[in-house]
Amino acid sequence: MRVLFDTNILLDALLARELFVANAAFLFNAVESGQIEGFMSATTITDVH
Numbered sequence: 001m002r003v004l005f006d007t008n009i010l011l012d013a014l015l016a017r018e019l020f021v022a023n024a025a026f027l028f029n030a031v032e033s034g035q036i037e038g039f040m041s042a043t044t045i046t047d048v049h
Contacts, residue, residue, distance in 0.1 A: 003027070005040045007047050014048070 005027070012020035013028055031038035 001035075002037045002039060003031075005038055005044070007040075007044045010040065010044060010048060 008020075009024050009027065011017070012024040017024075027036075027038070030036045
């Protein structure tokens with residue numbers, strides 16, 4: 001399955017936002033283990049920067 005990550009999901013993980021970090025970590029672990037393919041838009045990189 002392919003998943004497009006919203007900017008907020010990335011920020012949840014990077015900033016360890018208390019209410020959302022567990023869900024973001026779950027999704028990134030699923031990508032790391034190969035269960036899903038994770039993608040983000042090019043603008044996500046510039047938005048986070």
